[in-house]
Amino acid sequence: MRAYKVYAIKNGTVIDHIPQGRAFKVIDVLDLEEEKGIVTCGMNFESKRLGKKDVVKIENKELEPKEVNAITIVAPTATLNIIRNFKVAKKIKVKVPKVIEEIVECNNPNCITRNEKVPTKFYPISGHPLEIKCHYCERTISYEEITLL
Amino acid sequence: MKFQGIISINDLSKKEILYILDVAKKIETGKTKPDLSGKVLSTLFFEPSTRTRFSFESAMNRLGGRVISMAEPKASSLAKGESLHDTVKVIERYADIIVIRHPQEGSARWAADSTKKPVINAGDGANQHPTQTLLDLYTIKKAQGKLNNLKVAMIGDLKYGRTVHSLTSALSLFNCQLFFVSPESLKMPEHILEDLKKKKIKYSEHEDPSKIINKLDILYATRIQKERFPDEAEYEKVKHAYVIDVSLLKNVKKNFRIMHPLPRVSEISTNVDGTPYAFYFEQAGFGIPVRQALLSLLLGKVK
Numbered sequence: 001m002r003a004y005k006v007y008a009i010k011n012g013t014v015i016d017h018i019p020q021g022r023a024f025k026v027i028d029v030l031d032l033e034e035e036k037g038i039v040t041c042g043m044n045f046e047s048k049r050l051g052k053k054d055v056v057k058i059e060n061k062e063l064e065p066k067e068v069n070a071i072t073i074v075a076p077t078a079t080l081n082i083i084r085n086f087k088v089a090k091k092i093k094v095k096v097p098k099v100i101e102e103i104v105e106c107n108n109p110n111c112i113t114r115n116e117k118v119p120t121k122f123y124p125i126s127g128h129p130l131e132i133k134c135h136y137c138e139r140t141i142s143y144e145e146i147t148l149l
Numbered sequence: 150m151k152f153q154g155i156i157s158i159n160d161l162s163k164k165e166i167l168y169i170l171d172v173a174k175k176i177e178t179g180k181t182k183p184d185l186s187g188k189v190l191s192t193l194f195f196e197p198s199t200r201t202r203f204s205f206e207s208a209m210n211r212l213g214g215r216v217i218s219m220a221e222p223k224a225s226s227l228a229k230g231e232s233l234h235d236t237v238k239v240i241e242r243y244a245d246i247i248v249i250r251h252p253q254e255g256s257a258r259w260a261a262d263s264t265k266k267p268v269i270n271a272g273d274g275a276n277q278h279p280t281q282t283l284l285d286l287y288t289i290k291k292a293q294g295k296l297n298n299l300k301v302a303m304i305g306d307l308k309y310g311r312t313v314h315s316l317t318s319a320l321s322l323f324n325c326q327l328f329f330v331s332p333e334s335l336k337m338p339e340h341i342l343e344d345l346k347k348k349k350i351k352y353s354e355h356e357d358p359s360k361i362i363n364k365l366d367i368l369y370a371t372r373i374q375k376e377r378f379p380d381e382a383e384y385e386k387v388k389h390a391y392v393i394d395v396s397l398l399k400n401v402k403k404n405f406r407i408m409h410p411l412p413r414v415s416e417i418s419t420n421v422d423g424t425p426y427a428f429y430f431e432q433a434g435f436g437i438p439v440r441q442a443l444l445s446l447l448l449g450k451v452k
């Protein structure tokens with residue numbers, strides 16, 4: 001048996017290069033707390049690209065590109081590998097979705113979405129660094145200011 | 150041109166704005182006479198703004214339409230805890246078009262998303278009041294015969310003033326040179342200035358209106374509200390520094406005009422009213438053709 005930090009998975013999805021400290025946000029965005037199978041979460045790994053990084057592995061589940069794009073909101077550097085029989089079967093590029101629905105909370109306390117049951121909706125207005133705009137109150141929110149619902 | 154609703158000035162292209170202003174002009178001059186008889190407008194005002202509501206109601210009445218209006222928001226369903234969404238779902242069955250004013254930002258967009266009937270935003274908190282911006286542009290065009298390449302100053306509370314923010318973004322479509330005159334504490338927000346830089350619009354910031362007034366085509370004054378100041382003394386000082394008086398107007402250009410969204414408090418002396426430069430009451434009047442144009446366009450009565 002070999003020593004491992006986070007063991008390799010046979011089938012499923014590996015989300016790598018998550019900025020340090022954001023693994024739980026990724027889990028949150030993907031609603032993985034509802035997941036029945038095994039989810040492992042590793043934090044503070046050494047990374048050439050990021051210095052430190054977090055990793056999330058989901059066993060026996062291949063995430064769809066559509067659900068994956070939401071990750072960019074909390075982890076813009078994340079990369080995704082679909083694993084089949086211990087091998088990387090597919091790499092998925094994450095892209096900022098055109099519409100960000102029911103993931104982010106508007107940080108304008110006087111926004112209608114904070115005062116009535118309204119599904120939140122944002123549009124990205126710039127990619128690097130990420131900036132999003134509320135569909136309703138038109139407030140612009142920067143990447144650092146983003147809070148999840 | 151087809152419009153779904155009028156929610157934000159940012160939704161409108163330059164071409165669309167000019168088209169709306171053109172329809173307004175045709176209605177004002179009697180070239181186009183849209184018939185809105187048989188149509189019902191509902192004005193949903195969740196906060197009082199008698200002037201804006203009257204302007205919409207007058208516009209609808211003058212085109213033969215009918216108005217039902219929720220005059221007392223406190224006595225209405227909202228006070229009983231009904232959601233805006235539900236209110237709109239009911240009102241859409243009573244009316245062909247809805248005008249909404251609401252204290253929360255984004256409320257008008259939410260109302261519009263809740264119904265297939267056209268919605269006009271008559272003010273959603275600090276966010277947008279697009280019909281005011283359109284009537285401001287109409288007024289400038291009436292006063293100067295054009296919108297392009299004008300020298301326009303805005304004076305007063307530029308920090309919190311929704312009207313001047315929207316007007317700034319609209320005028321940037323027409324390559325106007327902008328002058329922002331305000332006390333240090335009420336300057337135009339940085340993100341708006343950044344936006345102008347990106348669009349390569351010439352602008353400058355000033356504290357004293359007398360230094361630039363003789364260059365201007367338009368001076369747009371707004372109210373300085375007492376609530377915005379931490380202490381009374383600061384407010385008194387600023388209030389007097391920004392009063393537009395005839396003495397300030399000695400050497401202005403012949404085509405110079407003063408605008409104000411009204412109501413004014415003390416920003417413009419009444420001795421200015423009789424000068425050829427006063428244009429704020431005309432401005433209020435232009436709300437009618439502009440709103441007539443919007444109602445007609447949204448109800449499909451003007452192509």
Ligand SMILES: [Zn+2]
Binds near residue numbers: 106134137139255
């Ligand atoms: Zn918002």
